[in-house]
Amino acid sequence: MNRKMIVFILVPVIVSVVFVVLNLFPFFQTIEIKFFDALLHIKPEIKENPAILFVNIDEDSIGKVGLYPWGRDILADGLILMKEFDVQYVLFDIEYLNPSPKGVNGVYLSDTVPGLFAAVFSEINKDIRDLVLAVKNRQFPLKDTEEYLEMLESDNNTKVMEKLLGYVNEIARDNDEYLGQAAHFTGKAFFTVNLPTAEEAIESTLDVPDEAKQYALEYISIKNIRVNDPLPYISNIIKPAILPILKKGAGAGYPNVVIDEDGVLRRIDVIRKYENHYFAQLTFAPLLDLLGNPDIEVNKNTIILKNARIPGKDPRDITIPLTEDRRVLINWLKDDFNNSFKHLSYYNLVEHKKLEQDLVYNLFKIMKPAGFLNYYQGENDLSALYHYAEDIKKEILAGGDTSGIHEYREVRDYFFKEVGIFLNGQAENQMIRLIDDILSRENLGEDERVYYTDLRSYTIDVFAKTKKIYDDLINNREVLEGILPGSFSIIGWTGISTTDIGVTAFEKEYMNVGVHASILNTILQEDFLDILPWWVSAIIAAAVAFLVALSIRNLKPLFSIIVGAGFVVGIILCISVFFYFTGIYTNLLTPTLVCFFTFIIRTFIVFMETEKEKTFIRGAFSQYLSTDVVNEVISSPDKLHLGGVKKYITALFTDIRGFSSISEQLDPSDLVKLLNHYLTEMSNIILSQKGTIDKYEGDAIISFFGAPLSFTDHAEKACLSAARMKRMERLLNDHFDREKLSPAPLYTRIGINTGEMVVGNMGTEKKMDYTIMGNAVNLAARLEGVNKLYGTWILIAEQTQKEGCNTIITRKLDKVRVVGIETPVRLYEIIDEKEMVKPEVIEALETFQEALVAFEKKEWEKALKIFEAVQKILPDDGPSRIYVERCTKYLKESPPDNWDGVFDLKMK
Numbered sequence: 001m002n003r004k005m006i007v008f009i010l011v012p013v014i015v016s017v018v019f020v021v022l023n024l025f026p027f028f029q030t031i032e033i034k035f036f037d038a039l040l041h042i043k044p045e046i047k048e049n050p051a052i053l054f055v056n057i058d059e060d061s062i063g064k065v066g067l068y069p070w071g072r073d074i075l076a077d078g079l080i081l082m083k084e085f086d087v088q089y090v091l092f093d094i095e096y097l098n099p100s101p102k103g104v105n106g107v108y109l110s111d112t113v114p115g116l117f118a119a120v121f122s123e124i125n126k127d128i129r130d131l132v133l134a135v136k137n138r139q140f141p142l143k144d145t146e147e148y149l150e151m152l153e154s155d156n157n158t159k160v161m162e163k164l165l166g167y168v169n170e171i172a173r174d175n176d177e178y179l180g181q182a183a184h185f186t187g188k189a190f191f192t193v194n195l196p197t198a199e200e201a202i203e204s205t206l207d208v209p210d211e212a213k214q215y216a217l218e219y220i221s222i223k224n225i226r227v228n229d230p231l232p233y234i235s236n237i238i239k240p241a242i243l244p245i246l247k248k249g250a251g252a253g254y255p256n257v258v259i260d261e262d263g264v265l266r267r268i269d270v271i272r273k274y275e276n277h278y279f280a281q282l283t284f285a286p287l288l289d290l291l292g293n294p295d296i297e298v299n300k301n302t303i304i305l306k307n308a309r310i311p312g313k314d315p316r317d318i319t320i321p322l323t324e325d326r327r328v329l330i331n332w333l334k335d336d337f338n339n340s341f342k343h344l345s346y347y348n349l350v351e352h353k354k355l356e357q358d359l360v361y362n363l364f365k366i367m368k369p370a371g372f373l374n375y376y377q378g379e380n381d382l383s384a385l386y387h388y389a390e391d392i393k394k395e396i397l398a399g400g401d402t403s404g405i406h407e408y409r410e411v412r413d414y415f416f417k418e419v420g421i422f423l424n425g426q427a428e429n430q431m432i433r434l435i436d437d438i439l440s441r442e443n444l445g446e447d448e449r450v451y452y453t454d455l456r457s458y459t460i461d462v463f464a465k466t467k468k469i470y471d472d473l474i475n476n477r478e479v480l481e482g483i484l485p486g487s488f489s490i491i492g493w494t495g496i497s498t499t500d501i502g503v504t505a506f507e508k509e510y511m512n513v514g515v516h517a518s519i520l521n522t523i524l525q526e527d528f529l530d531i532l533p534w535w536v537s538a539i540i541a542a543a544v545a546f547l548v549a550l551s552i553r554n555l556k557p558l559f560s561i562i563v564g565a566g567f568v569v570g571i572i573l574c575i576s577v578f579f580y581f582t583g584i585y586t587n588l589l590t591p592t593l594v595c596f597f598t599f600i601i602r603t604f605i606v607f608m609e610t611e612k613e614k615t616f617i618r619g620a621f622s623q624y625l626s627t628d629v630v631n632e633v634i635s636s637p638d639k640l641h642l643g644g645v646k647k648y649i650t651a652l653f654t655d656i657r658g659f660s661s662i663s664e665q666l667d668p669s670d671l672v673k674l675l676n677h678y679l680t681e682m683s684n685i686i687l688s689q690k691g692t693i694d695k696y697e698g699d700a701i702i703s704f705f706g707a708p709l710s711f712t713d714h715a716e717k718a719c720l721s722a723a724r725m726k727r728m729e730r731l732l733n734d735h736f737d738r739e740k741l742s743p744a745p746l747y748t749r750i751g752i753n754t755g756e757m758v759v760g761n762m763g764t765e766k767k768m769d770y771t772i773m774g775n776a777v778n779l780a781a782r783l784e785g786v787n788k789l790y791g792t793w794i795l796i797a798e799q800t801q802k803e804g805c806n807t808i809i810t811r812k813l814d815k816v817r818v819v820g821i822e823t824p825v826r827l828y829e830i831i832d833e834k835e836m837v838k839p840e841v842i843e844a845l846e847t848f849q850e851a852l853v854a855f856e857k858k859e860w861e862k863a864l865k866i867f868e869a870v871q872k873i874l875p876d877d878g879p880s881r882i883y884v885e886r887c888t889k890y891l892k893e894s895p896p897d898n899w900d901g902v903f904d905l906k907m908k
Helices: 003-022 026-040 059-065 072-084 106-136 142-171 175-186 210-220 284-290 347-367 382-397 402-424 427-439 446-483 513-525 534-551 557-582 589-621 627-635 659-664 668-688 714-739 775-790 798-804 839-856 860-873 878-892
Strands: 052-057 089-092 189-194 225-227 251-253 271-274 277-280 295-298 302-308 316-321 342-345 488-493 645-656 691-697 700-705 748-763 768-773 794-797 808-817 825-833 902-904
Touching: 003 534, 003 589, 026 557, 026 589, 052 059, 052 513, 059 347, 072 089, 072 175, 072 347, 072 402, 072 488, 089 284, 175 189, 175 382, 175 402, 210 251, 210 277, 251 277, 251 284, 277 284, 284 513, 342 347, 342 446, 347 382, 347 446, 382 402, 402 427, 402 446, 427 446, 488 513, 534 557, 534 589, 557 589, 645 659, 645 668, 645 714, 645 775, 668 691, 668 700, 668 714, 691 714, 691 768, 700 714, 714 748, 714 794, 714 798, 714 808, 714 825, 748 775, 748 798, 775 794, 775 825, 775 878, 794 798, 798 825, 808 839, 839 860, 839 878, 860 878
Parallel strands: 052 342, 052 488, 089 189, 089 488, 189 251, 225 295, 748 794, 808 902
Antiparallel strands: 271 277, 295 302, 302 316, 645 700, 645 748, 691 700, 748 768, 794 825, 808 825
């Protein structure tokens, strides 16, 4: 194996190995993943599932409700309200790992306790009144009064104490239990079970009760799962939500997010293992429920959800691709957090409760005692309606059948509708008209007038304030009605004081709660991303390296750079387009860099080799090629073949008529001066048409076209050179005559032929000549001499005429057999370039062709007359003179009957 082949193989091998090994280093992996991030920007954005909703504990909520964390009763009230508006799923991205202090049941305290206390004291008052009346009416002996009082006091104190203590105990509510009850009410509320991996785990003093742990293992872990390839994400710690909450929820999942080495959120593991149990990620848990709890199959590269039932679609398997690290890539929306998916401020839920409490207070604590509700014309008592719904809610919260939620919702809707009818109906007007009637009485006392005037203002004020509360509440409910039904809601803390913020490929600040929505959206839309293993790009890189090396192997440096750059761009485009349409990313950095450095190194090596070749080429060709051709040969050495090769080219021979007699009349220095001037101008014409000067033989020029550089129009360039040389000849002769450089004009004969010739460097390493040989060359030389016979200046063979005379006027002559060449050749004479030929000359040439046809048909008399007509137009026309002589001869003595029209030429 020669040195060049070894270098050819080693360059792509070494470059590939270097960059493949770099894949093992974190810094290189980080750079690689940035290319993935960049391509995400050009990929079509994933569709947004309209059911996904963020319920944000945002800055507005915290500012109006109070510092976070809030009491769990606030979350419970919101959960109940969300279910009233038919939320589908609720996920808490909030951990409830410790019991909370007991809270105050505000509604119970304000609405129920006063009535209960009033009832107790009413019983006491009744007992005292009954005793007094019995004594007064002599129904009870006076002597027994003291004993009865002691008994009554003893019994009442005990009963009253028990009742009042029971009522007071109800005020202090267990908010953990209440949140659990709200979760039961909602039916599809999911909480957290934290499962940190060894990398994520931090020291914790939290003591997880065995009961909570066992409950999580038994009821929260995934049951219908088959793991064909063990998952690497194992936790030695489990921290579920507290039991009062966890037990009442529909399930739980771990909220842990995954952050890449560079701090960017890109992927997540949807299943983790604890002991011998598997747990789902926070959104994966309710998603499995939504899909009908399909069987799960975990493989090395995929998670398959068997026969999953996506709402609105036929059941089918969902295949979730896993990256090399066994995680699922998140297909993010391209917008920021606030503009990704739908959002609802949690304060909308808090405000609803506040407005509802204010409305109920105005209705039943102000308007009802004042008799306002007497003007309500509905079929049902508003207070009874409201409390009926509350009773349904209490029953469900206490563990009752959740099917009653439908009736709860209907009663509540009906209640608010009836309240609107009452507030916006005729009740206020009726009351005002009645008051106005009273105020219109003339006999009304001053005190009464003041009272009713105040009552009128009070009525208007109460209705106005209550209407305002009602309108605000209805507006709030319309907002909730427009966004909550059927939603997949995620509750999380998004206030500005939160540190739960990450970085994505699109945003430098993105709330981590968005991870849960985005992975949920990715799976629901089945629009997955994937990254092929590093070894795939390594194979591509190696293949491309060899392909690049092969492609630029024989190219000059400039073209090598162009081709190499094209490969680099091509790799980037191919990987980008593949990712655009499939979402599958192939590592871009490795094949791109391998391709780049392969062509750079190969180009450098070729450049150094080329410099050596240039020195040789300049020495070998500068003597007989034009500077432009030499430079082109140097820039494209692959086109040069040293030694003899067969090529289809065109040869051009020139000679000056009677130059020997001219040279005899000049001294040597003047002869050299004359000849140099002539040869310079003629050679320049040949070189300008990319011709190659073979040699100078005295006054003769031997040249060829189409070698060493190949081009297809070599015949045309040779013919153009000949025509222009004859025009240059006239200019030179004028110059020679003016300057007295030549005793007679110089007239050049030219012969041109096209065909296969042997061309190359002939000779020895020390003395070589780049020349041409072969029959086609000999014919060109013979044609130059044949001009003497026909009185012409430029003769070409038929093949040259076919290929090289698109812009040249030619004249067809005989078929001849020249000395040393047996094959007959049709001769053509070059007249000049088309635009240079006068019309009368063209007319004469057309007449000549007519005569030639008659001549070749042996119609000698007809041909003679036509040739003589040509002579009248062109008196000095050599070919016409020759044919007139032949016709005259053949009229006297015809050639043999077997004459084929070919003339054998005896002269060279």
